[in-house]
Amino acid sequence: MNRALMLVLLAVLAIAAPFYVYPILLMTVLSYVVFASSFNLLLGYAGLLCFGHAMFFGTAAYFAGWLLKNTALSIELCFLLSALSMAALGWVVGLIAARRGGIQFAMITLAISQFIYFLLLRAPFTGGEDGLQRIPRSALFGMFDVSSNLALYYVILAFSVLAILVFYRVVHSPFGEVLKAIRDNEARVESLGFIPERFKVLALTLSAGLAGLAGAMKAAAYQIATLHDVSFHISGTIIFMTLLGGLGTLTGPMVGAAMIVLLNDYLAQYGEWALIIQGAVFLVVILFFRKGVVGEIEARLKKPGRV
Amino acid sequence: MFDHISIQLLLGQLLIGLINGSFYAMLSLGLAIIFGLIHVVNFAHGAQYMLGAFVALLMLNHLGIPYWGALVLAPLVVGAFGYAMELTILKPLRNLDHLYSLLATYAAVLIIEGLMRLEFGSSGLPYNSPLPGGINLGFMFLPWYRGWVVVFSLVVCVATWLLIEKTKLGAYLRAANERPEIVESFGINVPLMMSLTYAFGVALAGLGGVLAAPIYQVSPSMGSNLMIVIFAVVVIGGMGSILGAILTGYLIGIVEGLTKVFYPEASNLAIFVIMIIALILRPNGLFSAPESSR
Numbered sequence: 124m125n126r127a128l129m130l131v132l133l134a135v136l137a138i139a140a141p142f143y144v145y146p147i148l149l150m151t152v153l154s155y156v157v158f159a160s161s162f163n164l165l166l167g168y169a170g171l172l173c174f175g176h177a178m179f180f181g182t183a184a185y186f187a188g189w190l191l192k193n194t195a196l197s198i199e200l201c202f203l204l205s206a207l208s209m210a211a212l213g214w215v216v217g218l219i220a221a222r223r224g225g226i227q228f229a230m231i232t233l234a235i236s237q238f239i240y241f242l243l244l245r246a247p248f249t250g251g252e253d254g255l256q257r258i259p260r261s262a263l264f265g266m267f268d269v270s271s272n273l274a275l276y277y278v279i280l281a282f283s284v285l286a287i288l289v290f291y292r293v294v295h296s297p298f299g300e301v302l303k304a305i306r307d308n309e310a311r312v313e314s315l316g317f318i319p320e321r322f323k324v325l326a327l328t329l330s331a332g333l334a335g336l337a338g339a340m341k342a343a344a345y346q347i348a349t350l351h352d353v354s355f356h357i358s359g360t361i362i363f364m365t366l367l368g369g370l371g372t373l374t375g376p377m378v379g380a381a382m383i384v385l386l387n388d389y390l391a392q393y394g395e396w397a398l399i400i401q402g403a404v405f406l407v408v409i410l411f412f413r414k415g416v417v418g419e420i421e422a423r424l425k426k427p428g429r430v
Numbered sequence: 431m432f433d434h435i436s437i438q439l440l441l442g443q444l445l446i447g448l449i450n451g452s453f454y455a456m457l458s459l460g461l462a463i464i465f466g467l468i469h470v471v472n473f474a475h476g477a478q479y480m481l482g483a484f485v486a487l488l489m490l491n492h493l494g495i496p497y498w499g500a501l502v503l504a505p506l507v508v509g510a511f512g513y514a515m516e517l518t519i520l521k522p523l524r525n526l527d528h529l530y531s532l533l534a535t536y537a538a539v540l541i542i543e544g545l546m547r548l549e550f551g552s553s554g555l556p557y558n559s560p561l562p563g564g565i566n567l568g569f570m571f572l573p574w575y576r577g578w579v580v581v582f583s584l585v586v587c588v589a590t591w592l593l594i595e596k597t598k599l600g601a602y603l604r605a606a607n608e609r610p611e612i613v614e615s616f617g618i619n620v621p622l623m624m625s626l627t628y629a630f631g632v633a634l635a636g637l638g639g640v641l642a643a644p645i646y647q648v649s650p651s652m653g654s655n656l657m658i659v660i661f662a663v664v665v666i667g668g669m670g671s672i673l674g675a676i677l678t679g680y681l682i683g684i685v686e687g688l689t690k691v692f693y694p695e696a697s698n699l700a701i702f703v704i705m706i707i708a709l710i711l712r713p714n715g716l717f718s719a720p721e722s723s724r
Contacts, residue, residue: 172529219706222713226471226528227669231709234662238702245695355658359536366533395548402540409534410522 137280146272150344152384153283154337159364159376160290161333166362167371168294169326170306171221174229175236176361178216179209179331181353182239183338188255188348189248198261198269198343202282205339206332213331217324233355240353254349258342279340286333291373293329302326363405369415378417441570443687449576449645451683452583453638457656458663458675459587460634463594466670467607468624469528470520473535475660476653477542478632482508482639483648484546487557497560497644505637512632516625524624539654546650554647579641586637587676594672603627662705668715677717 140149158180165171187205190196196204220231243249250256260270269275293299304312305319312319342348351357360383368379383401390397408415414422457479464472472478485507486500495503515538523530564573594600603623606613610620639653646652663682667674682701689700696703708716 172532219709222709226465226532227665229529229532230471230661230665230669231705233658234665234702234705237658237662238699238706241698241702244698355654359540362533362536395544398540399544399548402537402544405537405540406519406534409530409537410519413526413530 141273141276146276147344148384148388150272150276150279150340151388152381153279154341154344155361155364155380155384156377157283157286157340158334158337158361159368159380160287161330161337162361162365163370163376164290164293164330164333165326166365167376168299168306169302169323171323171326172225172229172232172362173327173330173358174233174362175239175355175358176232176330176334177353177355177357178232178236178239179213179334180338180341180357180361181348181350182212182243183209183335184342184348184352185243185249185255186335187339188258188342191258191261191343192255196261197264198278199264199282201261202336202339202343206336209335209338210328210332212335214324214328216331217327221320221323221327233358236353236355236358240350240355243353244350249348249350252350254347254351255342256347258346258348260343260346275343279344282336282340286336287377289329290333294373298322298325360401363401363408365415366413367404367408367415369418369421370413372415372417372421375415375417379415382416438570440688440691443691444684445570445572445576445687446690447684447687448580448680449683450686451680452580453642453656453679454660454663454683455587455676455679456583456638456641457635457660458667458679459590459672460631460638461660461664462667462670462672462675463590463634464628464631465664466672467603467627469531470535470628471528471532472628472631473532473657474515474538474542475632475635476655476657477539478508478512478635478653479639479642479656480546480648480650480653481511481542482636483557483643483646483652484550484639485636486640486643487555487648490557497640501637501640504640505633508636508639509629509633512636513625513629515632516628520628521621521625543650543654550650552650554649554652557643557648559644575644579645583638583641586634590634591672591676659701662701666705666708666716668717671715671717674715674717 158176161179162173162176165173165176183205186208187201190201190204191198194201216232216235219235220228223231244251248255260275267274269278294302301312301317301322305317305322309319338352341352361380364379364383365376366379367382368377369375387397387401390400393400412419457475461472461475464470464475482504485504486497489495489500489503490497515535519534519538520531523534559573559575561574561578564571564576566572594603602613602618606618606620606623614620642652659682663678664675666682667676667678682704685704686697686700689697
């Protein structure tokens with residue numbers, strides 16, 4: 124009951140928002156909300172720290188940009204193709220990296236993302252240091268014009284809701300339960316006859332697909348794709364968002380993403396200080412609030428009621 | 431196919447590879463010690479290397495301390511900084527998942543590099559070579575300073591390896607890693623020893639920074655460019671394997687140099703290609719025993 128009311132309220136807010144807030148900022152928030160959820164699926168539920176998650180986000184931005192620029196495909200197909208191709212990339216990365224857990228997984232994914240960064244820097248279609256510019260917003264289903272910020276916002280809102288539903292279904296499925304079990308005690312899951320490696324690869328595949336969708340949406344919103352999207356800076360930011368919001372909580376990383384995007388938007392005027400403040404907040408969260416914003420709130424709400 | 435490659439070019443790139451390799455070896459050595467003995471992935475290693483270079487530069491410009499003095503003093507300063515970092519941000523996280531200490535050092539990088547850029551700007555600052563001139567070897571010209579770097583870093587690597595593997599102090603360290611409570615019962619202050627181990631690894635990064643100052647430009651981002659290569663080196667060599675880190679460091683430097691000769695476009699990629707191949711063939715690292723997986 125309470126929850127249904129919350130969702131209706133949220134829906135009304137999301138629909139009304141672009142009339143009060145700059146739509147590009149809102150689209151950025153939505154892209155990062157999806158991106159953070161994809162990261163949460165890995166770290167929060169499967170316990171895998173991907174230290175180069177930007178490789179899926181940034182590569183998808185290039186891929187979607189290239190599709191929108193050079194093909195006649197409609198925008199929703201470009202989004203879906205980007206998500207699918209990044210899922211494929213995630214699968215390959217999983218095959219290489221999932222043999223190792225913990226810290227090794229983090230370092231291997233970091234190195235692979237760097238490999239992809241240099242690959243994209245050299246690739247002929249990415250525009251090198253300039254990036255892909257003036258990406259058009261192709262029509263939805265080939266008929267509806269979505270080149271205005273307002274129209275595109277609703278497309279991206281619809282895709283984000285879809286992505287979050289997918290995320291919700293995945294973590295609440297038996298598959299999601301196995302992932303959590305692997306996170307908590309891998310040896311035990313193995314002794315029950317599961318093959319953890321396969322589950323990890325699949326988790327990375329799904330997560331990469333969602334991150335790919337996020338990257339494609341960002342490319343359509345900004346109409347540019349640059350090396351910055353693939354850079355380590357973005358990989359670090361997404362970790363920060365997830366931790367700030369609350370690792371392993373359903374909504375935490377989404378809240379964290381929204382907070383950081385808005386904070387960055389505000390801090391942009393302070394130049395160098397933006398990163399320093401981000402680092403300091405990050406450090407405080409790691410040292411004192413490891414549950415994150417939503418995690419802390421949940422913990423406080425639960426305490427008085429239950430024993 | 432390779433007609434255009436002269437012996438001079440080959441040897442020249444080989445030397446550059448050896449010099450880069452010296453830095454890779456020294457830095458990944460420190461990273462491997464920190465990871466192997468206290469299980470912290472020190473993401474701030476590159477930033478600490480950068481601090482070493484800056485401390486040397488500031489000592490020269492403001493205190494008039496020459497290179498040779500800085501070679502001793504700067505690592506001490508950076509090591510003390512590392513000790514303070516360990517006490518404030520790493521010690522509270524010691525009993526948690528290693529991911530948190532990794533992320534804490536990453537957050538520290540954002541702060542350190544940001545503050546340095548604010549103070550010194552992002553362009554590189556020059557540091558004059560303390561050993562100008564060089565020697566003509568007939569096939570190529572070898573600057574004295576570069577020769578010094580290769581020899582000195584080799585000495586540091588070998589000495590550190592001997593310290594950890596062959597001395598009593600090293601034995602205590604390795605034992606504290608396996609069974610801290612037993613080592614503590616010998617009357618050894620294990621937490622202090624762990625803090626000092628971190629400080630030692632950080633001091634090595636600082637020393638690398640001093641060595642690098644006359645070769646590369648001193649800039650706030652000089653460390654982060656190197657950091658990811660160093661990580662790849664440590665993964666290839668086997669996490670926490672000290673000898674593996676040293677050997678892989680030199681190997682990667684030389685391979686990178688050779689790729690620049692034969693296929694320049696791929697020189698940035700070579701390291702990561704090697705890493706992926708090594709991971710598929712030897713997932714525990716090239717130089718680690720199969721059973722020592724963590």
